[in-house]
Amino acid sequence: MVTGSLFGAQSDTIMSGVVFLWVTGSWPLALIIFIASIVVPGAKLLALTFLVISIQRRFAWAPLQRARLYRAVELVGRWSMVDIYVAAVLAALVQFGGLMSIRPGPGAIAFGAVVVLTMFAAECFDPRLIWDEEARHG
Amino acid sequence: MTNLLACRECDLLQKEVRLAPGGSAQCARCAATLYRNPTDGFDRTLAVTLAAAVVFIVANAFPMVGLEVSGSRTSTTLLGTVATLHDQDMTAVAALVFVTTFLAPAIDISAMLYLLLPLKLGRVPRGLPAVFRVVDAVRPWGMVEVFMLGTLVSLAKLSHLASVKPGIALWSFAVLMLLLAAGAVSFDARALWSRVEATR
Numbered sequence: 001m002v003t004g005s006l007f008g009a010q011s012d013t014i015m016s017g018v019v020f021l022w023v024t025g026s027w028p029l030a031l032i033i034f035i036a037s038i039v040v041p042g043a044k045l046l047a048l049t050f051l052v053i054s055i056q057r058r059f060a061w062a063p064l065q066r067a068r069l070y071r072a073v074e075l076v077g078r079w080s081m082v083d084i085y086v087a088a089v090l091a092a093l094v095q096f097g098g099l100m101s102i103r104p105g106p107g108a109i110a111f112g113a114v115v116v117l118t119m120f121a122a123e124c125f126d127p128r129l130i131w132d133e134e135a136r137h138g
Numbered sequence: 139m140t141n142l143l144a145c146r147e148c149d150l151l152q153k154e155v156r157l158a159p160g161g162s163a164q165c166a167r168c169a170a171t172l173y174r175n176p177t178d179g180f181d182r183t184l185a186v187t188l189a190a191a192v193v194f195i196v197a198n199a200f201p202m203v204g205l206e207v208s209g210s211r212t213s214t215t216l217l218g219t220v221a222t223l224h225d226q227d228m229t230a231v232a233a234l235v236f237v238t239t240f241l242a243p244a245i246d247i248s249a250m251l252y253l254l255l256p257l258k259l260g261r262v263p264r265g266l267p268a269v270f271r272v273v274d275a276v277r278p279w280g281m282v283e284v285f286m287l288g289t290l291v292s293l294a295k296l297s298h299l300a301s302v303k304p305g306i307a308l309w310s311f312a313v314l315m316l317l318l319a320a321g322a323v324s325f326d327a328r329a330l331w332s333r334v335e336a337t338r
Contacts (some may be wrong), residue, residue, distance in 0.1 A: 081234075112230060
């Protein structure tokens with residue numbers, strides 16, 4: 001996100017935005033953004049990778065927990081869109097000509113792509129595969 | 139004859155049991171919800187979807203928020219936000235916002251009305267299976283509740299900077315979020331299909 005004002009332009013990444021909110025005392029907002037934009041997408045990528053590997057390697061271990069993990073990934077993933085909406089609304093509202101304006105930077109496109117791609121990935125995953133080993137042994 | 143059904147998440151075959159109103163059946167192996175029997179499911183879904191259609195129009199016709207800094211004023215609607223992003227060469231982000239907050243809910247609401255209204259009047263709408271699949275495909279992409287949180291966060295950020303005036307559309311979006319959630323809770327696909335069978 002790029003904030004332009006009379007005093008020059010300032011670029012913010014997601015993390016610097018979180019730090020700014022934290023330092024200025026808005027720690028509930030800082031927590032929301034940190035969890036939604038950093039913890040959730042990171043955890044989602046790790047969880048999906050783990051699930052795919054566990055099926056590739058034919059783990060028979062803890063199928064119920066893995067099924068729950070998948071459900072959590074599906075449920076929580078959408079909330080990472082929050083930061084895109086924050087940037088969008090800020091960009092639309094803060095348009096005071098040369099005085100001050102905000103526009104999303106290239107990071108917004110990449111971040112949006114992460115959310116969309118991981119949603120497609122979660123949709124492609126077939127949770128029934130988790131139970132195949134159970135059927136083979138049991 | 140006992141009906142057997144396979145769990146959608148783990149493929150376990152199990153017997154179908156009759157549910158009390160408001161009840162739901164879980165898979166014996168993976169604990170996924172198999173099916174539900176929402177109280178007055180059909181009528182409630184129809185009522186809530188009609189309300190959502192009205193609120194959706196209000197939410198998009200009026201400004202969401204206004205902003206005032208030392209005399210100059212700006213305000214924006216949802217579609218205005220999309221247009222601004224597009225003008226800033228952020229077409230990809232604009233498209234993402236447009237699809238998730240406008241297009242997906244619009245398709246969801248109109249497809250549901252297309253299915254439910256004729257069934258209520260005792261007719262089976264044409265192309266029912268296809269429309270039903272559209273609803274299923276579109277649902278995960280409607281993110282009104284996430285958008286609501288995003289808007290609130292950005293307003294909180296701006297409140298240091300300027301005086302922020304929430305508009306009618308912002309409240310409408312909050313209501314829309316609740317209505318869509320209520321519609322999803324009272325809707326069960328199996329109940330819809332048994333209604334279709336009964337109508338035929």
